[in-house]
Amino acid sequence: MSETIRRDPRREWIARNRLHPEHARVIAALGGNGGGAVAISEWLGPNGVVRRNPRAIGFIGPNGIKRIDRSGLQQGGQPTATTTAARDSRRTVVIDQPAFLVAVVPDMTGGRLSSHDKDLLGLARRVADADVERPGAVVAILFGEYKGEGGGELKEQALGEAGIDRVVHFDDEFYAGFAPEARLAALSAVEREMTPRCWLLPDSPLGGADLGRRLAVRLGERAATGVWQIEADNKAPMGWRCTARGGGGSLDIQRPLPRVALALAECAEPVDETRHAAEQLTLSASIPATLSRIEDLGQVAVDPAGVALAEAEFILSGGNGVKQWDAFHHAAKVLGATEGASRVAVDDGFMARDRQVGATGTWVTARVYMAVGISGAIQHLQGIQRCDKVVAINLDPGCDMVKRADLAVIGDAGNILAALVARIEQYREQQQEKRNAA
Amino acid sequence: MPHNANPLSKMELSVAVLVSVGRHPLTARARRADHDARAVEMALSLGNANVQLIHAGDNGAPSEEALRSYLGMGLGEISLIKQSLGADVLPALAAWLRDAAPHLVLTGTRAETGEGSGLVPYMLAEILGWPVISGLAQVESIEGGIATVLQALPRGKRRRLRIRLPAIATVDSSAPVARQNAFGPARRGEFATRTCASAIDELQAQWSEQPARKRPKRLKIVKSASARDRFKAAAAKADSGGGQLLSDVTPEQGAEAIFTLLKGEDVLG
Ligand SMILES: Cc1cc2nc3c(=O)[nH]c(=O)nc-3n(C[C@H](O)[C@H](O)[C@H](O)COP(=O)(O)OP(=O)(O)OC[C@H]3O[C@@H](n4cnc5c(N)ncnc54)[C@H](O)[C@@H]3O)c2cc1C
Numbered sequence: 251m252s253e254t255i256r257r258d259p260r261r262e263w264i265a266r267n268r269l270h271p272e273h274a275r276v277i278a279a280l281g282g283n284g285g286g287a288v289a290i291s292e293w294l295g296p297n298g299v300v301r302r303n304p305r306a307i308g309f310i311g312p313n314g315i316k317r318i319d320r321s322g323l324q325q326g327g328q329p330t331a332t333t334t335a336a337r338d339s340r341r342t343v344v345i346d347q348p349a350f351l352v353a354v355v356p357d358m359t360g361g362r363l364s365s366h367d368k369d370l371l372g373l374a375r376r377v378a379d380a381d382v383e384r385p386g387a388v389v390a391i392l393f394g395e396y397k398g399e400g401g402g403e404l405k406e407q408a409l410g411e412a413g414i415d416r417v418v419h420f421d422d423e424f425y426a427g428f429a430p431e432a433r434l435a436a437l438s439a440v441e442r443e444m445t446p447r448c449w450l451l452p453d454s455p456l457g458g459a460d461l462g463r464r465l466a467v468r469l470g471e472r473a474a475t476g477v478w479q480i481e482a483d484n485k486a487p488m489g490w491r492c493t494a495r496g497g498g499g500s501l502d503i504q505r506p507l508p509r510v511a512l513a514l515a516e517c518a519e520p521v522d523e524t525r526h527a528a529e530q531l532t533l534s535a536s537i538p539a540t541l542s543r544i545e546d547l548g549q550v551a552v553d554p555a556g557v558a559l560a561e562a563e564f565i566l567s568g569g570n571g572v573k574q575w576d577a578f579h580h581a582a583k584v585l586g587a588t589e590g591a592s593r594v595a596v597d598d599g600f601m602a603r604d605r606q607v608g609a610t611g612t613w614v615t616a617r618v619y620m621a622v623g624i625s626g627a628i629q630h631l632q633g634i635q636r637c638d639k640v641v642a643i644n645l646d647p648g649c650d651m652v653k654r655a656d657l658a659v660i661g662d663a664g665n666i667l668a669a670l671v672a673r674i675e676q677y678r679e680q681q682q683e684k685r686n687a688a
Numbered sequence: 689m690p691h692n693a694n695p696l697s698k699m700e701l702s703v704a705v706l707v708s709v710g711r712h713p714l715t716a717r718a719r720r721a722d723h724d725a726r727a728v729e730m731a732l733s734l735g736n737a738n739v740q741l742i743h744a745g746d747n748g749a750p751s752e753e754a755l756r757s758y759l760g761m762g763l764g765e766i767s768l769i770k771q772s773l774g775a776d777v778l779p780a781l782a783a784w785l786r787d788a789a790p791h792l793v794l795t796g797t798r799a800e801t802g803e804g805s806g807l808v809p810y811m812l813a814e815i816l817g818w819p820v821i822s823g824l825a826q827v828e829s830i831e832g833g834i835a836t837v838l839q840a841l842p843r844g845k846r847r848r849l850r851i852r853l854p855a856i857a858t859v860d861s862s863a864p865v866a867r868q869n870a871f872g873p874a875r876r877g878e879f880a881t882r883t884c885a886s887a888i889d890e891l892q893a894q895w896s897e898q899p900a901r902k903r904p905k906r907l908k909i910v911k912s913a914s915a916r917d918r919f920k921a922a923a924a925k926a927d928s929g930g931g932q933l934l935s936d937v938t939p940e941q942g943a944e945a946i947f948t949l950l951k952g953e954d955v956l957g
Contacts, residue, residue: 319916360954428839428847431819455860456841460822463810472891475798475805478903495900498711498800505895516906543819543855547848550838557844564955586956618953620946639953640931641946647935657949659942660935669943674956677947 262296268305277306340525345415348387352378353446354414355391355437355465357457363412366452366515371413373480373518374450377490378415380482386447387415389531391440393425393433410528413521418531427546428456434464439537441469448488453477453512466510473510478517480507554588559605562588565616565637567607569630570594571623571644571663578622581667584674590614592624608633623663626651643667701737701830704790706781706808707758707766708743709751710800718750720757723796725866727859728761731794732867734827742784744769744777744884752879759877760869768879774893775886778808782815783884791853792835797822797860803892806858813856821849824857826864 264276280293291306308318352374356367363371371388378386390409396419409417420436440446449465451458453476466473476495483491486506495514496503554562566582567590568575582589591601593608607614609629619637624630626642626649634640634654642655643666652658659666705728710721731739741758743766745751755766769780785793798806813820825840833853838846840862851857934942950956 428849456823456839459806463807464820467807467810467814473805473807475807494805496804496897497802497900498713498798498804500711500713500716500800500900501804502898502900503803503895504898516903543852544821545850547836547850549841550846550848552844552846561842561844563843563845564950585950618950618955639949641949643942643946647933652931652933654931656931657945658931658933659937659946660933661937661939661942665939666942666946669939670946673940673943673947677951677956 257296259296265293266301277303340411340523342526343524344527345385345387348378348415349381349384350378350386351389351416351444351446352386353389353391353440353444353449355393355449355451355458355461357452357454358392358394358396359457361395363408364452364454365520366454368412368520369515369517370450370452370513372520373513375413375521376480376518377448377450380489388413388526389416389418389440389444389446390414390528391437392417392419392421393436394421395426396421407525407528410526411521413524413526414528415526416529416531418533427548428544429542429546430461430464431540431542431544433461434468435537435540437461437465438468439533439535443533443535447509448507449510451510451512453514458512462510462512466508469510471508471510473512474503474505474508475512477507477511477513480517554582554586557588559588559590559607559612559614562590562614562616564588564618564620565590565607565614566620566622567591567624568595568601568622569624570598571625572600574664575600577664577667577671581671584671585620587620588616590619592627592630621651621655622667624651625649626654701734701792702740702788702790703731703734703737703792703794704740704742704785704788705731706743706793706795707741707755708796708799708801709745709754713800718754720754720866720869721796721800722866723798723859723861723863725758725761726861726863727794727796728758728763729866730824730827730859730863731792732762733864734830739763740788740790741766742769742781743767744771744780744784746771746773746775747879747881755879756874756877757869760871760874761867762870762873763877765878765880768881770881770883772886772888774889776889776892778811778815779887780884781808782812785812785816789854791830791833791855793818793854793856794824795856795858797858809856809858816854816856818854818856819851820856820858821851822858822860823862824859825862 261276264270264272265280267273291303293301295301308316311317354371354374356370357364358367374388378388418440424432425436451462453459453462462473474492474494477492478495479493480490482489483506488507490507491504492507492511494503494505495501559565564585564587566585566587568578569592572578572595579589589601589605590607591605593606593610595601596603596606606612607630609632611633613633613636615636617638618641619634619639620641622643625646631650631654640655642651642658643663644652644658644660645662647660705724707724707728708721710719710724712719728741731737741763743755747768747770759766767784769784771777771780793812795809798804809820821837821839823840824837825846826838828836828838830853834850835853835855836848836850837857839849840860841847934945
């Protein structure tokens with residue numbers, strides 16, 4: 251495209267003349283590169299003077315009142331520029347010659363960094379960056395599949411944004427599932443080759459809590475467990491002192507930070523200002539094969555109805571909008587979901603009292619919460635604050651549950667549930683066929 | 689407890705349970721530790737197993753009371769290894785286990801008093817060279833020196849594991865609740881005391897302990913250049929908006945969208 255600016259004096263004149271019948275159209279055309287109908291509020295006049303149209307500033311707020319946003323987001327005509335700037339505000343940090351290494355073994359539940367992992371990486375950064383002159387590098391040791399936040403390079407970006415300088419990834423099949431012995435062998439190999447100054451693991455049941463204790467014992471270190479705070483301390487050998495929860499949560503133990511520490515969630519702020527390299531490393535030596543005395547036979551199907559509501563991972567919850575309760579129970583069974591209910595459904599006797607979700611019921615922590623015919627009263631929404639993904643099926647597109655939902659489908663609950671059940675049964679059949687074929 | 693429905697083999701199985709003195713979370717009185725009691729319960733539910741209880745530590749009057757409540761679960765005797773206050777009980781326990789050579793050792797996940805780090809089972813496993821697993825929820829079968837067990841995962845899920853015996857397993861609150869302790873058996877039960885040289889835990893003596901402070905609540909920090917963003921973040925209703933809204937779709941299309949989400953989240957078994 252040619253960069254020459256072509257002037258159209260007539261159009262400019264119309265743009266200046268607010269009373270011209272074609273004014274609105276011309277303004278729209280001039281400002282139309284980005285937003286279409288948005289009139290530009292500022293442009294360079296023919297004599298090089300900046301012209302402003304005060305009427306084009308601002309937008310009509312929800313109550314029909316004109317609001318002017320002075321944060322600079324709307325003005326300047328190029329909102330995209332500001333958003334890209336906001337995205338790139340992280341400082342890129344590359345540590346080429348680390349003075350020492352801090353090894354972190356995140357849990358990677360479901361193939362992603364959990365919030366506990368991110369807190370732990372924040373802690374690792376504090377330890378690594380204590381001395382500005384001689385910064386250390388954070389090495390993350392990942393096991394199994396890594397899903398990341400997107401595809402391709404985005405993966406490294408997500409790791410880098412969590413504060414990881416180097417990545418050692420063990421993705422062989424025998425590290426998947428519960429393989430503490432194989433993982434321990436891999437960590438021992440990392441220890442031999444890189445000798446990190448300290449090891450940090452999340453003190454989360456069955457994740458870092460198990461592996462970290464094994465590692466500490468193998469390295470002959472007296473691990474600090476339940477660490478929730480660290481402070482600089484010149485007298486300590488590592489230069490840090492830590493506070494750890496002990497005695498069943500009733501004691502705070504202050505001790506020098508040992509080489510292996512298992513930290514609780516919220517032990518530090520996650521990294522949010524810098525972006526690190528997340529450079530891939532590979533071990534030069536091969537890992538000796540271990541004789542495994544623990545064999546993982548895979549997960550066992552549990553009856554979702556028996557799972558406590560507060561623990562359930564996937565909840566199908568019904569409210570006043572559910573008319574056919576038999577179909578609802580059937581859907582829960584097909585989906586493999588634990589059943590929940592709103593208070594109205596419980597009061598009307600369709601569900602048991604211990605199935606009530608909300609302020610006076612159970613506070614649930616499901617990863618996926620499906621609300622069928624629930625309006626989303628505040629007492630109910632309180633109970634689902636900690637759910638990750640909310641799916642709503644409702645007739646009313648304006649209700650609060652739909653506003654809260656990550657996915658809302660407007661329509662009759664009975665029909666949609668029936669269609670969903672059909673779809674899932676079809677999926678299960680396909681799975682079965684695939685298994686039979688294999 | 690019905691003893692007839694026993695899936696285990698006829699082989700005499702010996703199970704050792706490491707028990708400790710717990711602490712009531714509210715009254716701070718000595719009691720039987722919850723996880724340890726569940727471990728005892730699990731051992732007793734193994735039917736024909738020969739269950740031994742071991743406690744290593746100093747034995748004052750309140751802790752004797754607490755230990756007796758394990759006896760009240762229906763056991764005749766508890767092996768008590770006398771140790772001085774502040775001793776590292778690990779060598780004593782390891783020596784005892786090496787002598788007794790049980791097939792399976794059950795412990796609680798972590799102690800309710802002292803450091804409570806939950807390291808003891810792992811250290812014992814390393815010293816004895818036995819495998820260790822955590823979060824034991826149920827023992828399914830023990831055959832030919834191999835135990836098939838269920839391990840409790842978060843969110844009520846279970847994983848089946850096969851471990852070679854002898855092994856150590858820790859029990860947490862996902863295991864079945866311990867039975868009541870009965871007064872009579874608790875009185876009648878005996879302590880088989882033996883002494884063992886105490887190794888003082890020097891490292892721990894250097895640490896300072898204080899009652900747990902309340903952890904500060906994390907504040908929602910909004911880092912943003914403009915006041916408008918900060919205001920929006922402070923005043924916004926939690927997580928409103930940003931969702932996908934499907935109106936005017938057929939039930940099938942809606943179901944397809946929900947199905948895609950469920951599959952992406954990996955909740956369809
Ligand atoms: C002190 C106090 C404590 C409370 N505690 C709780 C609590 O812990 N938990 C709780 O849940 N409630 C609680 N409530 C009650 C709460 O205020 C609401 O009354 C209740 O949550 C509403 O339940 P609902 O959404 O199922 O019913 P409704 O508000 O009647 O909503 C029904 C929804 O279903 C939709 N609908 C109707 N027909 C269909 C159809 N065919 N297909 C699809 N959608 C349809 C409607 O559009 C509507 O959105 C409490 C109230 C008080 C005063």
